[in-house]
Amino acid sequence: MRVMNTSRLKLPGANRGSADTIRSLLPYLWPKGDPQARSRVVVASALLILAKVATVYVPIVYSHAVDALSPKHNNLALVIPAAMIVAYGLLRVGSAGFAELRDAVFASVQQRTVRSVALQTFEHMHRLSMRFHLDRQTGGVSRAIERGSAGIEQVLRFAVFNIVPTLAELVMVTVILWRVSDWRFAVVTFAAVAVYIAFTLAFATWRVRFRQRMNDKDTEAQSKAVDSLLNYETVKYFGNEAHEARRFDEALAAYEKAAVKSQVTLNMLNLGQAAIISAALALVMLMAASGVVHGTMSVGKFVLVNTYLMQLYQPLNFLGFAYNTIKQGLVDMEQMFRLLSVEQEVQDRPHALDLAGHLTEQPPCAVEFDNVHFGYQPEREILKGVSFKVPAGHKVAVVGPTGAGKSTMSRLLFRFYDVTSGSVRIDGHDIRDYTQTSLRAAIGVVPQDTVLFNDTIRYNIAYGRPGATQDQIEHAARLAQVHDFVQGMPDGYDTRVGERGLKLSGGEKQRVAIARTILKDPRLLILDEATSALDTRTERDIESALRAVSAQRTTLVIAHRLSTVVDSDEILVLADGRIVERGTHRDLLAQDGVYAHMWALQAEQAEIEVAEQEAVLF
Numbered sequence: 001m002r003v004m005n006t007s008r009l010k011l012p013g014a015n016r017g018s019a020d021t022i023r024s025l026l027p028y029l030w031p032k033g034d035p036q037a038r039s040r041v042v043v044a045s046a047l048l049i050l051a052k053v054a055t056v057y058v059p060i061v062y063s064h065a066v067d068a069l070s071p072k073h074n075n076l077a078l079v080i081p082a083a084m085i086v087a088y089g090l091l092r093v094g095s096a097g098f099a100e101l102r103d104a105v106f107a108s109v110q111q112r113t114v115r116s117v118a119l120q121t122f123e124h125m126h127r128l129s130m131r132f133h134l135d136r137q138t139g140g141v142s143r144a145i146e147r148g149s150a151g152i153e154q155v156l157r158f159a160v161f162n163i164v165p166t167l168a169e170l171v172m173v174t175v176i177l178w179r180v181s182d183w184r185f186a187v188v189t190f191a192a193v194a195v196y197i198a199f200t201l202a203f204a205t206w207r208v209r210f211r212q213r214m215n216d217k218d219t220e221a222q223s224k225a226v227d228s229l230l231n232y233e234t235v236k237y238f239g240n241e242a243h244e245a246r247r248f249d250e251a252l253a254a255y256e257k258a259a260v261k262s263q264v265t266l267n268m269l270n271l272g273q274a275a276i277i278s279a280a281l282a283l284v285m286l287m288a289a290s291g292v293v294h295g296t297m298s299v300g301k302f303v304l305v306n307t308y309l310m311q312l313y314q315p316l317n318f319l320g321f322a323y324n325t326i327k328q329g330l331v332d333m334e335q336m337f338r339l340l341s342v343e344q345e346v347q348d349r350p351h352a353l354d355l356a357g358h359l360t361e362q363p364p365c366a367v368e369f370d371n372v373h374f375g376y377q378p379e380r381e382i383l384k385g386v387s388f389k390v391p392a393g394h395k396v397a398v399v400g401p402t403g404a405g406k407s408t409m410s411r412l413l414f415r416f417y418d419v420t421s422g423s424v425r426i427d428g429h430d431i432r433d434y435t436q437t438s439l440r441a442a443i444g445v446v447p448q449d450t451v452l453f454n455d456t457i458r459y460n461i462a463y464g465r466p467g468a469t470q471d472q473i474e475h476a477a478r479l480a481q482v483h484d485f486v487q488g489m490p491d492g493y494d495t496r497v498g499e500r501g502l503k504l505s506g507g508e509k510q511r512v513a514i515a516r517t518i519l520k521d522p523r524l525l526i527l528d529e530a531t532s533a534l535d536t537r538t539e540r541d542i543e544s545a546l547r548a549v550s551a552q553r554t555t556l557v558i559a560h561r562l563s564t565v566v567d568s569d570e571i572l573v574l575a576d577g578r579i580v581e582r583g584t585h586r587d588l589l590a591q592d593g594v595y596a597h598m599w600a601l602q603a604e605q606a607e608i609e610v611a612e613q614e615a616v617l618f
C-alpha cells in the first residue's frame with residue numbers, strides 16, 4: 001500500500017523517521033531574525049514552569065489542610081485550615097491559569113509555523129519540475145498538504161508543551177511520593193510508570209501502520225475524486241458515473257477498513273493503559289491503608305498519597321494520549337515534508353546571469369539549438385541532434401508530423417526540461433547560465449492547449465503582466481481579435497471563463513491566450529499551433545495581428561497548417577526528432593521533398609474548403 005502511494009506522489013526518502021520530521025520543525029520554533037517570536041517561546045516556557053510548580057504544590061497544601069482539620073489540631077480554630085484552603089484554591093487557579101496563558105502566548109508562534117510551512121510547501125511545489133507535476137495527482141498532493149498542516153498544529157500543541165513537562169512532572173511527583181511516604185511506594189509507582197510507558201511506546205509504534213494506511217487510502221480516494229470531477233465531461237460522454245463511483249468507493253472501503261483497525265487498536269491501547277494504572281493505584285492504596293491502620297501514616301498522608309497518585313494518573317493518561325496524537329501528527333506531516341524534500345530537477349546555477357525580459361527594454365534575442373539531444377525517458381530519445389539558428393528578430397517555423405518533437409523544442413527553450421546533450425543558447429549564452437525567472441520572463445508562449453484560470457477574462461489577460469491597466473489589456477485584446485467578442489458579452493471583461501476556461505469556445509480561449517502573451521511583451525515569441533482552433537477567416541485576421549506583433553520579435557512558430565508559415569525566414573521540417581529539410585517556402589517547394597508533398601496535400605484540402613465555402617455562400 002505504502003509503496004503504491006509513494007510512487008503515486010513520487011516522494012523520495014520513504015524511510016524518513018519521526019526524528020527527521022521533528023528536526024525539520026525545530027527551526028520554525030526558534031525563528032531566526034524574529035525576536036518577538038523567540039521571546040514568546042521564552043515567556044510560554046516560563047508560564048509552563050509556573051503552571052507545573054503550582055500543580056505539584058496543590059496536593060501538599062491540600063494534605064496540610066486535611067491534617068489541620070484532623071481532631072488533634074482542633075484547638076487551633078479555623079484560621080490555619082482556612083488559610084490552607086485559600087492557598088489551595090489559589091494554586092489550583094494558578095495551575096490552570098498559567099497553562100491557559102501559556103497556550104495564549106504560544107498561539108501566534110504555532111500558527112505562524114503552520115503558515116510558513118504551508119507557504120513553503122506551496123512555493124516548493126511551483127519550483128518542482130514539469131516532470132513531477134505531470135505525474136502528481138492534484139487531489140492527493142493537496143490532501144497531503146492539508147493533513148500536514150493539521151499535523152504540525154497537533155505536534156506543536158502536544159510535543160513542545162506537554163510531553164517534556166509531563167515527563168518532568170512525573171519525575172517530580174514520584175520523588176515527592178518517595179519523600180512523603182517510603183521507598184516501597186516509590187518503587188511500585190515507578191515500576192507502574194515504567195511498565196505503562198514501555199507498553200504505550202511499543203503498542204503505539206505497532207499501530208502507526210494503520211494510520212499510515214489510512215493516510216494512503218485517504219490520499220488515493222481524494223486523488224480519484226478530484227481526477228474524476230476534473231474529467232466530468234468525459235465521465236458523462238461515456239456514461240461512466242457508476243464506474244467512477246465504484247472506483248471511489250473502493251478507495252473509501254479500504255480507508256474504512258484501515259480507520260476501523262486504527263480505532264480498535266487505539267481502544268485496545270487505552271484499555272491496556274487503564275489496566276496498568278488501575279492495578280498500580282489499587283496496590284498503592286492498599287499499602288497506604290495498611291499504613292494508616294498500623295498507625296505509621298496520618299490520614300493527611302493517606303490523602304496526600306492518594307491525591308498524588310490521582311495526579312500521576314492524569315498526566316500519565318494524558319501522556320499516552322499525547323504520544324498517540326504526536327505519532328499520528330508526525331505520520332501526517334511526514335508526507336508534506338517529503339514533498340518539501342523532492343529535489344528541484346531544473347536548478348539555477350550559482351551566479352546565474354540575468355536575461356532582460358521585455359522587448360520595450362531590449363532588442364529581440366537570438367536563439368540557437370546546437371546538436372540538441374533530448375528524451376523524456378532515457379530509453380526513448382525524442383530529439384536526435386537538432387541544430388538551427390534564429391537570428392534576432394527573425395521568424396523561424398517548425399513543421400512536421402505529429403509527435404515529431406515540435407512542442408518538445410519549445411519546452412526545452414522554456415527550460416521545463418534540460419537537454420540531455422548539446423545546448424540551447426540565447427544571445428550566445430547557454431540558457432542554463434541564466435536564471436529561470438529571467439529566462440521565462442523573456443519568452444512568451446502561446447501553448448498548443450490553452451487552459452485558463454477560473455476567473456474573469458480581464459484577470460486571464462492581465463495574467464500576462466500583473467498590474468496592467470485596462471487600456472493595456474484592451475490594446476492586447478484588440479490585437480488578438482478578441483476585444484469585440486468580449487465587448488459583446490453581457491459582463492464584458494468581467495465575464496467568468498469557468499473551470500480551466502471551458503465556458504469559452506476553443507477559438508476564444510486561444511485568442512485570450514494570445515492577448516495575454518502580447519501583454520507580456522516578450523523578446524522571444526513561441527507560437528505553438530496558436531491559431532489551430534480558429535476558422536480560416538479569423539485565422540487570417542489574427543495572422544496579420546501576429547505578424548505585426550512578431551515583426552520586431554524573434555519568433556518560433558510551430559504549425560500544422562502550412563499556409564500560416566509561408567512568410568517565415570526559414571522553415572524547418574522536423575520528422576522523427578531530426579531536421580530533414582530546411583529553407584524558405586520557395587526553396588522547399590523547389591526541393592520537392594517532404595515539405596512539397598505536405599504542401600500539395602494541404603492545397604488540395606484548401607481547394608475543397610474553398611469549394612465548400614462557396615457552396616454555403618451561394
Ligand SMILES: Nc1ncnc2c1ncn2[C@@H]1O[C@H](COP(=O)(O)OP(=O)(O)OP(=O)(O)O)[C@@H](O)[C@H]1O
Pocket residue numbers: 134376377382401402403404405406407408409448
Ligand atoms: N512529458 C512527457 N513524457 C514522456 N513523453 C512525452 C512527454 N511529452 C511528450 N512526450 C512524447 O514526446 C514526443 C514528442 O512530443 P511533442 O509534444 O513534442 O510532439 P509534437 O511534435 O508537438 O506533436 P503535435 O504536432 O501532435 O503537437 C511524443 O511522442 C510524445 O508522446
Ligand SMILES: [Mg+2]
Pocket residue numbers: 406407408448528
Ligand atoms: Mg505539439
